[in-house]
Amino acid sequence: MADPLICMRGISKNFPGVKALDQVDFKLMPGEVHALMGENGAGKSTLVKVLTGAEAFESGQIFLGGATQPIINHSPQEAQSRGISTVYQEVNLCPNLTVAENLFVGRQPRRLGLIDWREMNRRARAIMDGIGVDIDVSKPLEVYSIAIQQMVAIGRAIDISSQVLVLDEPTSSLNEQEVATLFRLVRRLKDQGMGIIFITHFLEQVYEVCDTITVLRNGRLIGQYAIDSMPRKDLVAAMLGRAFDDLAAIRHSSAEPVDRNEAPVISARQLGVRGQIKPFDLDIYAGQVVGLAGLLGSGRTEVARAVYGADAPDSGRLEVKGDRIGHSPIDAMRAGMAFCPESRKDEGCVQDLSVRENIVLAEQTKRGAFRLMSRAEQEKLARRYVELLQIKTASLDTPIKQLSGGNQQKVILARWLATDPDFLILDEPTRGIDVGTKAEIQKLCVELAGDGLAVLFISSEIDEMLRTCGRIAIMRDRRKVGELSGDGLTSAAIMSQIAGEEPHDD
Amino acid sequence: MSARLDPRPRARPKPRAHPAPGRLGPAAGMWRSLKGRFYGNNFLVLITVVLFVAVYVAGVFIYRDKNFGSLNSFFDMLNSNPGLIVIAAGMTMVLISGGIDISVGAQVAMYCMMFAFFMERRGVGCATMIVVVLLTGLVFGLVQGALVAYFKIQPFIVTLAGMFFARGMTATISPQTIDITNPDFMGLALFKFKFAFGGYTNASGVYQQPFVYLSVVLALAALVLVYAVMTWTKFGRGVYAVGGSEQSARLMGLNVTRTQLFVYTFNGLLTAFGGFLFCLFSTGGAVEKAQGFEMQAIASSVIGGTLLTGGVGNVLGSFVGVLVQTTITKFINFNGTLANGWSSIVLAAIMSFFIILQSVFTYVRGKRR
Numbered sequence: 001m002a003d004p005l006i007c008m009r010g011i012s013k014n015f016p017g018v019k020a021l022d023q024v025d026f027k028l029m030p031g032e033v034h035a036l037m038g039e040n041g042a043g044k045s046t047l048v049k050v051l052t053g054a055e056a057f058e059s060g061q062i063f064l065g066g067a068t069q070p071i072i073n074h075s076p077q078e079a080q081s082r083g084i085s086t087v088y089q090e091v092n093l094c095p096n097l098t099v100a101e102n103l104f105v106g107r108q109p110r111r112l113g114l115i116d117w118r119e120m121n122r123r124a125r126a127i128m129d130g131i132g133v134d135i136d137v138s139k140p141l142e143v144y145s146i147a148i149q150q151m152v153a154i155g156r157a158i159d160i161s162s163q164v165l166v167l168d169e170p171t172s173s174l175n176e177q178e179v180a181t182l183f184r185l186v187r188r189l190k191d192q193g194m195g196i197i198f199i200t201h202f203l204e205q206v207y208e209v210c211d212t213i214t215v216l217r218n219g220r221l222i223g224q225y226a227i228d229s230m231p232r233k234d235l236v237a238a239m240l241g242r243a244f245d246d247l248a249a250i251r252h253s254s255a256e257p258v259d260r261n262e263a264p265v266i267s268a269r270q271l272g273v274r275g276q277i278k279p280f281d282l283d284i285y286a287g288q289v290v291g292l293a294g295l296l297g298s299g300r301t302e303v304a305r306a307v308y309g310a311d312a313p314d315s316g317r318l319e320v321k322g323d324r325i326g327h328s329p330i331d332a333m334r335a336g337m338a339f340c341p342e343s344r345k346d347e348g349c350v351q352d353l354s355v356r357e358n359i360v361l362a363e364q365t366k367r368g369a370f371r372l373m374s375r376a377e378q379e380k381l382a383r384r385y386v387e388l389l390q391i392k393t394a395s396l397d398t399p400i401k402q403l404s405g406g407n408q409q410k411v412i413l414a415r416w417l418a419t420d421p422d423f424l425i426l427d428e429p430t431r432g433i434d435v436g437t438k439a440e441i442q443k444l445c446v447e448l449a450g451d452g453l454a455v456l457f458i459s460s461e462i463d464e465m466l467r468t469c470g471r472i473a474i475m476r477d478r479r480k481v482g483e484l485s486g487d488g489l490t491s492a493a494i495m496s497q498i499a500g501e502e503p504h505d506d
Numbered sequence: 507m508s509a510r511l512d513p514r515p516r517a518r519p520k521p522r523a524h525p526a527p528g529r530l531g532p533a534a535g536m537w538r539s540l541k542g543r544f545y546g547n548n549f550l551v552l553i554t555v556v557l558f559v560a561v562y563v564a565g566v567f568i569y570r571d572k573n574f575g576s577l578n579s580f581f582d583m584l585n586s587n588p589g590l591i592v593i594a595a596g597m598t599m600v601l602i603s604g605g606i607d608i609s610v611g612a613q614v615a616m617y618c619m620m621f622a623f624f625m626e627r628r629g630v631g632c633a634t635m636i637v638v639v640l641l642t643g644l645v646f647g648l649v650q651g652a653l654v655a656y657f658k659i660q661p662f663i664v665t666l667a668g669m670f671f672a673r674g675m676t677a678t679i680s681p682q683t684i685d686i687t688n689p690d691f692m693g694l695a696l697f698k699f700k701f702a703f704g705g706y707t708n709a710s711g712v713y714q715q716p717f718v719y720l721s722v723v724l725a726l727a728a729l730v731l732v733y734a735v736m737t738w739t740k741f742g743r744g745v746y747a748v749g750g751s752e753q754s755a756r757l758m759g760l761n762v763t764r765t766q767l768f769v770y771t772f773n774g775l776l777t778a779f780g781g782f783l784f785c786l787f788s789t790g791g792a793v794e795k796a797q798g799f800e801m802q803a804i805a806s807s808v809i810g811g812t813l814l815t816g817g818v819g820n821v822l823g824s825f826v827g828v829l830v831q832t833t834i835t836k837f838i839n840f841n842g843t844l845a846n847g848w849s850s851i852v853l854a855a856i857m858s859f860f861i862i863l864q865s866v867f868t869y870v871r872g873k874r875r
Contacts, residue, residue: 076757076759077759080759088757091754092751092754092758093749093751093758094746094747094750094752094754094755094758094817095751095753095817096746096749096750096751096817096818097743097746097747098751100759101743101747105743105744105747105755105758105759105760106740106744106758106759106760107739108743110740113739114734114738114739115737115738115739115740115743117738156758188564226563457707
C-alpha cells in the first residue's frame with residue numbers, strides 16, 4: 001500500500017476555555033478525496049488550520065509522505081512549499097488584479113528583473129486551460145463570477161504545489177452547474193494522484209465526490225470511514241452523536257392551512273424591479289411557509305428584496321393584509337415584515353456589536369431614535385430569544401463575531417423575531433451552518449408558521465425546502481415561472497421547472 | 507507528479523514550458539493588451555485624459571490671442587509644479603496600498619526650510635543638503651511606515667502626527683522666512699532646457715523661447731520611475747494586491763507588513779525629492795509654505811482615477827490630474843476678471859464629478875458581480 005500523503009497523530013489544540021482538538025488522528029492517501037465532517041465547532045477548520053500552519057498546536061505530530069521525521073508548518077506559505085494548498089470558502093484573491101496576476105502574485109515571471117506580463121499571461125492561460133476554464137486572464141478577477149474566481153484560486157493552488165489540496169467549503173456560494181464543474185475538476189486532480197481534503201455541509205456532495213469520511217465531534221475524532229460503509233443516516237448520527245430523526249420529524253406542511261377568506265398577509269401584483277426581477281404575482285397567507293426555489297442568480301433574492309422594498313419596485317403593487325404600503329424597508333418593517341438577508345456577514349451581523357445589541361437592533365429601529373429601549377428592556381428581550389433559539393454564546397455582551405456561523409444566524413433570526421413580525425423573509429438561513437442547527441431553524445420556521453406567521457423561505461437545498469415549505473414558487477432567469485403545492489410538490493417537479501423542461505417520469 | 511511529499515520545504519520546481527496559445531499578429535496582441543488596459547479603472551483615467559484635452563483645447567481656442575496654446579504656456583504648467591508631480595505620484599502609490607499620507611505638505615515645508623536655513627545661515631553646501639534632505643525623507647517615511655505596518659496604527663493618524671511634527675520642526679529650525687541665494691542651488695533652480703520651436707513673439711516684439719526647468723525633467727523622471735515600479739515590479743503589484751484585499755494578499759503569501767513599510771518609506775523619499783524640486787521652484791523656506799499641498803496631491807490622484815478605498819489607481823493618471831488642476835487655475839488667471847477663488851470652486855465641481863463617476867463605476871461593477 002502506498003504511503004499516506006499526510007498522517008496526523010494525536011493532534012491537540014486548546015483555545016481559551018475550549019478543547020478545540022483532542023488527540024485527533026487523520027490520514028490522507030494519494031488519489032483520495034477525503035471529507036472532513038462535523039458540526040460547527042467540531043474542529044474541522046481547526047484541524048485544517050493546524051495542518052496548513054495557520055494555527056499552532058500543542059501536541060501531536062504531522063508526518064508527510066511516509067517520512068519518519070515529523071514536521072510543523074508555521075505559516076500557510078511553509079505548508080505551500082511542502083505541497084499543501086488551501087482554497088477557502090471566501091475567495092481569497094485580489095479582485096482588483098487580473099486573473100493572471102492573481103495566479104502569479106509574489107512569483108511573477110520576470111525578464112531583466114521586471115515583470116514579464118506577456119509571459120505571465122501566457123502561462124496563466126495555460127493553467128486555466130489545464131483545468132478546463134476558458135477565460136480572458138488579462139481581465140480583472142472581479143468581472144468573473146464567484147465560481148470562476150474559485151477556479152482561479154484552485155488553479156493557483158495546484159500550480160504552486162500539487163500534492164495536497166484543501167477545499168474549505170468551496171461550494172457554499174456556487175450554483176449546481178458550477179458545483180458540477182468544480183467536481184469534474186476535483187475528480188481530474190484525484191486521478192492525477194492528488195490528495196484532496198474536502199470540507200462541506202452538503203451531505204449530497206460528500207456522497208457524490210468523496211471516497212473517505214473522517215468525522216469529528218467536539219474536537220474529538222469519531223472515526224474514519226469508507227464512503228460505501230457509511231449510509232447517510234449513520235453519518236448524521238455520527239456527527240451529532242445521537243440517533244437522529246429530527247430531520248425526518250419535521251412535518252410536511254403540505255396541506256396549506258389557509259383561510260382564503262382572509263386577505264393574504266402579502267399580496268404582490270405584477271411587482272417588478274427593472275433589471276432585477278420581472279414583474280411577478282405572489283400571495284402568502286398567514287400560517288404559510290412559501291419557498292422560493294431556483295438557481296443562484298435566478299431572482300430569488302430579488303423577489304425578497306422587492307417585497308421588502310430593499311430595491312424599490314418600479315412596477316406593480318404590493319398589499320400587506322389588504323393595505324397598500326410604500327416601497328422602503330422602514331415601511332415594510334412598520335407593516336410587520338422582517339428580512340433576514342442572504343449574506344450574514346455583510347448584511348446581517350454588525351460584527352463588533354454584542355449579541356444583545358445585535359438582537360435589539362431592528363426593534364429599536366422600528367421604535368425610532370427617540371424612544372430608546374432601556375438596558376434592562378434590551379437584556380430581557382435578548383435573553384428571551386437567546387433561550388428560545390438556544391443561541392450558544394458566552395454572554396449577552398459577547399461580540400457577535402466570536403460566535404459560530406450557525407449561532408450568528410440565530411442571532412439575526414432573533415433580531416427579527418424580536419420585532420414581532422407578521423411576515424418573515426428568510427434568505428438562505430441555513431447556508432454554511434451545521435446539520436443540527438439547520439434542522440432547528442427549519443423546525444422553528446414551521447413552528448412559527450403554526451403560530452400564524454407568514455414565511456418566505458429561500459434556499460438552494462431542495463430537500464430542505466420540501467421539508468419546510470407548503471408551497472414553492474420556482475424562479476428562472478429572473479422570472480417567476482411557476483408554483484408547486486400539494487401532491488405536485490416533488491423534488492423531480494421542482495428540478496424540471498428550474499431546468500425549464502417538461503416534467504418527465506424517471 | 508510524484509506522490510511522495512518531501513518533508514522539507516523546497517524551492518518551487520522550475521516552471522514547465524507552457525505551449526504558446528494560437529499565434530497572433532503583433533497588432534492583434536497590441537489591441538488586446540490595449541483593450542485590457544482600458545478595462546475598468548483605466549476607463550476613469552481615460553476620462554481624465556479626455557477632460558484635460560477638452561479643457562485645454564477650449565482654453566487654446568478661447569484665449570487664442572493670449573498665447574494659451576503656445577508651448578511656453580504648456581511648459582509653464584509643468585515649470586510651476588515639479589514638486590506636485592512627484593508628490594502626487596507618491597500619494598497615488600500610498601492610496602493604492604489602501605493608506606493615506608497627509609504629512610507631505612508639512613514635510614515639503616520642512617525640507618524647504620532645511621535647504622534655506624542650513625545653506626544660508628550655516629553655510630552647508632548644496633550637494634550635502636540634497637543628500638541630507640533625501641535621507642531625512644527616507645527616515646521620516648520609514649518611521650511612519652513602521653508605525654503603520656508594525657503597530658497597525660491608522661495611516662491617517664500616523665501621518666497626522668507626522669504633519670504636526672514636520673510643521674513644528676519647520677518653525678523650530680527657523681520661524682523666519684529665508685530666501686535662498688546659494689549659487690549652486692540657484693544654478694540648479696534656473697537651469698533650463700530650451701526648445702527651438704513652439705514659442706511666440708510678445709507684444710514688444712521679443713521672441714519667447716519655450717523652456718522647461720531641470721526640475722521638471724527630474725520630476726518626470728521620478729514619475730516614470732514610480733510608474734515602472736508600480737507596473738513591472740513585484741513590490742508594485744504587491745501594493746495593488748494589499749490595497750485590493752489585505753487579507754487575501756497575506757494568504758497568497760505576500761509580506762503585507764513589509765509592503766506597507768516600503769510604501770511609506772518610498773513615499774518619504776519621494777516627498778523629500780518632491781520637496782527639493784518644490785524648493786528649486788520657490789527658492790526659500792517659510793513656516794507656512796506648501797499649505798494644503800497634501801490635499802492637492804490627493805485631489806490629483808482622485809481626478810486621475812484613484813479610489814481612496816485602495817487597490818485601484820494609476821500614477822500616470824495622477825499626473826494628468828495635476829495637469830487638469832493647473833489648467834483650471836490657468837483658465838481663471840487668463841480670464842483676468844475672475845477672482846482666484848474660482849479655481850478652487852471649479853476644482854471642487856470637477857472633483858465632485860469624478861467622485862460621482864467613480865461611485866457609478868463601482869456600483870456598476872458591483873452589480874455585474
